Amino acid sequence: MASYLSNNVFVSSLMFFVMTGSLNAQVADIKAICGKAKNQSFCTNYMKSNPKTSGADLKTLANITFGSAQTSASGAFKRIQSLVNTTTDPTMKKAYTSCVGHYKSAISNLNDAKQSLASGDGQGLNIKVSAAMEGPTTCKDEMANFKVDPSAMKNSDDFQNICGIVLVISNMM
Template sequence: MHVYMICLHQAIDTFTGTMASNLVSLLPMLLVLSCVVADRTSTEAYLKRICSKTIDPSFCTQALKSDPRSATADLRGLAEIAVRLSEASAEKTLKLARSLAKSAASPELKERYASCAKIYDRIVGYVEGAGEALRSEDYQSMSIETSEAMSLVFNCGEEIESSDRSPLPQMNQEMNDLASIVYEASMIL
């Protein structure tokens, strides 16, 4: 009976030791997994916090999630993504407005498109300024630069007729939606 008890004791010690050893080896993996889940939860909370205040919340969420880095981005990271998207949109819209101004058949359209091109030249500067302000953590300047860009986007919208069939009205609206993301991010940061 004594031998049986010793063997049983050794088996329990071995099992317990193995369990403890397995749990200890799993601990780092469990910590990493919990951090990943926490990051995604935090990112979703940041997305909701920014996007809920924008002009078009569903556009905001879709735009920010279009960048793979958004999956683990913090608030500042999401703002950086929004600035990059805005810079790209402003540059693309500027090129389109210049192209339309060169190719427009009527003098009136040519003038309207040329006006938008001049406006977008300034918008590009303001959006770049918002990016510089973000990098230097000057969030007040970031919001001012973005607000100026949004005002100019509105001005270009006023130049474009509602019957305009070019892609410019849609791109102008997209720029406004992206700028609103940058603005809301700057107000939260």
């Protein structure tokens, strides 16, 4: 009798975890996510342009957008670093060098946020991605008074918009 009861509890527990896992793997509501994003049209275009987002659950979508944020930050860092190396104007070189430092900080914060994402800690992910967004924002603010290469600021805008999507998703986790 004890063996039967033990098996029954085991099977019931197993079914609970299987059902809980399948509930967590529901397809993410992209319209709801983009409806909460700061730049809704960017979010919608981003989601439509990436075939991996279609049918993805929330955790998968978080990983996809977070990966894009890392790629965007890395691309912006490399682009601005190349401007530091090619510009001859000392004032612009100093401004670009400052931006490189801000992007290093952003990349470091994203690396810290990766742990929160892996553990499913939405609040921690939100805090660390918000911190990552500060560097490029500061860079853009510093560059407002200069005639800068437009590609440097385009990367900053894309980064902010992608991080904005990650923030919305982190609030839903």
